[in-house]
Amino acid sequence: MEFENILVEGKGRIQYITINRESKLNALNKLTLLELHDAFTAAFADDKVGGIIITGAGTKAFVAGADITEFAELDVAGGEALSREGHNQVFDLIANSSKPVIAAINGFALGGGLELAMACHIRIASDNARMGLPEVTLGLIPGYGGTQRLTRLIGRGKALEMIMTADMVTADQALASGLVNHVTTPADLLPKAEELLTRILSRAPLAIAAAIRCVNDAGRDGVNGFDTEIKEFGACFGTEDFKEGVVAFLEKRKANFTGN
Template identity: 75%
Template structure:
């Protein structure tokens, strides 16, 4: 498919999904969210894609937020649809995906942009990155999972402070509070993300999917994450990758996983 708002680039088993609206600071409008849903769904289904890197075009912004112009004139029903559709078709798809997704955060990650990064499994920021949830300055709150994921990542007190003040924080501060995994110089951002993802991709793909599911279930109400862990642990025993991993360990050689 030819995308109007995304660039899709494959580098070995890594697929880059680049939000390509540089003149709009890569803001997430309805059309971009629809394209993201298609691109992500295709990537998760593709046998040739092992993991995904999401980033924004240019050096100024990862994603500077949602396209606020599309909110104008909406009532409560419209707002509910915007939030529910965005969460179910993009943000939850990333978080619950069966392959690792890393956000390469360069420049501004604000509002929906920070929510997009938080939906990813790992976040790496350049040292010029600025992050925040400014929705209360518009009379709104985060609607793409921001209140929930920020709380899970940094704790209730810090999440409330960031949301209620609407202040931006630096990449260094984001690292200190656990919002991002690493901070690197701008020129080192994509190499660092590729380094992390290539290391992950040397591991057993089905085990990676099980790990994502088990960790996600730790934060779900009414779900016993320990039971999920037990079941996913057991499921791994029926895979060819498990047999290969044990065999390679005993033979003191590098395992060659096939995702089976």
């Protein structure tokens, strides 16, 4: 599959997706979002891919926001359609995937860039990263899930402060608030992401997928996450991976999970 604005590279069971618009600080335009949809859809359908690491090209930015030039001619209906399509095609696609996705934040993650990182299951930031939601400086609000995911990650008060002031936070501040999981040097960013994802991929894939569904339901209105957990817990007992895990435990050996 050929892409213009992203790079896709496999490394064992890990697939790298790199947003490759360095001269534009990897800003998200319509084509980039379309290519992200296609790349993630293909990765999720590929049995050889266990998980994905997404990052930005260069050393300055993960994604420095949306391409504002595409907003100029939009009206109310166009703005709503843009947001809804982004949710459905990219951000919710990532958040609801059954395969783990790690964001390696290698610089600025602003606006849609931070929203993209927050849609991922885990975030690792280099110590030079800066994160924020500056939309109110344009007379807008975050439109790709930022108001919802930021609130769930760091709490209502901190989320409102970040959104209403449009201030950026440092990597260390993001770590302290729970916005990111780890902070590394720029040189250690991708190795740390690989090490963490490799550890996750050594576990039972169906159990990982079930855990993602349960945790996602913990934040959904009108959904009882405890019921989801009960059903998913029970379903695990019907998998071959559960049988392998128990036998391996009793035999004091490493389990060989197959995702069945």
